[in-house]
Amino acid sequence: MQDPTLQDLADFIAASPTPFHATATLRARLLAAGFTALDERSDWQLEAGGRYLVTRNDSSLIAFQLGAEGALSKRGLRLIGAHTDSPCLRVKPQPEKDQQGLWQLGVEIYGGALLAPWFDRDLSLAGRVTFRNADGALDSRLIDFQRPVAVVPNLAIHLNRGVNDGLAINPQTDMPPILAHSLDGGRDLRALLASQLASEHADCEGAQVLDYELSFYDTQRPAQLGLDGDFFSAARLDNLLSCHAGLSALLDSDGEQPCLLVCTDHEEIGSSSCCGADGPFLEDVLRRLISDDAERIQVIQRSLLVSADNAHAVHPNFAMKHDENHGPQLNAGPVIKINNNQRYATNSETAAFFRDLCARTDVPVQAFVVRSDMGCGSTIGPITASRLGVRTVDIGAPTFAMHSIRELAGSRDPGYLISVLTAFCNSAQLI
Structure with a gap:
């Protein structure tokens, strides 16, 4: 740029x-x-x-x-x-879903989001986490996975022939992102967040995660585009x-x-x-x-x-x-x-x-x-x-x-x- x-x-x-x-x-x-x-x-x-x-x-x-x-x-x-x-996808308080051998997180739609563009994007996860530290005191820190950790895949057109004639997106059933394969009955989001806290903040080792406000976001960086650089996309x-x-x-x-x-x-x-x-x-x-x-x-x-x-x-x-x-x-x-x-x-x-x-x-x-x-x-x-x-x-x-x-x-x-x-x-x- x-x-x-x-x-x-x-x-x-x-x-x-x-x-x-x-x-x-x-x-x-x-x-x-x-x-x-x-x-x-x-x-x-x-x-x-x-x-x-x-x-x-x-x-x-x-x-x-x-x-x-x-x-x-x-x-x-x-x-x-x-x-x-x-507008974005916010993680619910008890979001874990184990479906068809895949681990997903339930989300709530924040604001008046256009939902269709969220499909097939490389998503990461960031927000504020509140926890009890090793000394027993309550604290809050920001975290950001930065790397792509999730995706909301589209359904193949072969299974949804009328999709280009208009698609009604159900935010409850269609939008939960996929993060991983399920392992022995699933994963624990709070344990995952505790690990991320420790990796980003050296003084948060051993934190007990109590709550969070987390958002999924697109990992694609902003870009100047157009034949003559006329546009800015982000x-x-x-x-x-x-x-x-x-x-x-x-x-x-x-x-x-x-x-x-x-x-x-x-x-x-x-x-x-x-x-x-x-x-x-x-x-x-x-x-x-x-x-x-x-x-x-x-x-x-x-x-x-x-x-x-x-x-x-x-x-x-x-x-x-x-x-x-x-x-x-x-x-x-x-x-x-x-x-x-x-x-x-x-x-x-x-x-x-x-x-x-x-x-x-x-x-x-x-x-x-x-x-x-x-x-x-x-x-x-x-x-x-x-x-x-x-x-x-x-x-x-x-x-x-x-x-x-x-x-x-x-x-x-x-x-x-x-x-x-x-x-x-x-x-x-x-x-």
């Missing part, structure tokens, strides 16, 4: 197979750049000009820089929001592309303006959790930044949120699925997402601000409105706007195959998004 931005995005995605790993990757990069980690259970000593981060549930992160003395009260916050989770582009762009913008900014990056879990299932956008995480952090209620309202009203989540590019084989005047194209810049029923939080003022920002940054910009006879998806923008009262614009990089195991973006759009978000972080004036 010749483009350093795409290579960095590819490395970020490859290191982030689950929301836990995405948060750990974000945290590690921020710490390496000089940010200070905070603990929600401790008192915070914040200083003007300081740069800080805090995580919740190991799967959501907020990072912020305060700018010069008094800048927060006078200029408000430049907020960038994204989410760390993607798993979890929705929404790690936006997490990476927000992180890059924050790190590339001049540090003069108060900025905050919030990357939360559980967007794909509604955001209603302690660490989701519909939970109190962001509000809790803002209360600690600005303890006075009246002053906090004033700061929020001087602030602006750019909610970054991928947008639907117009597909050449399915152009009729778009409004004829609102078909965003790959490599044509970020998309402003608009819905008058408030599935997106964009209004005329925030859209105008973002259009002007793109113009001043020499970044092309597009607009998306769903067809009037189709339902509209949503994202963290309306949720955050309604909880905080902050002005919001919903935007995103155009993509194909959203919610597939492998999605497709334009190879120039990640750079466009980083450029305009960096300009946003450096903006002295908001609307």
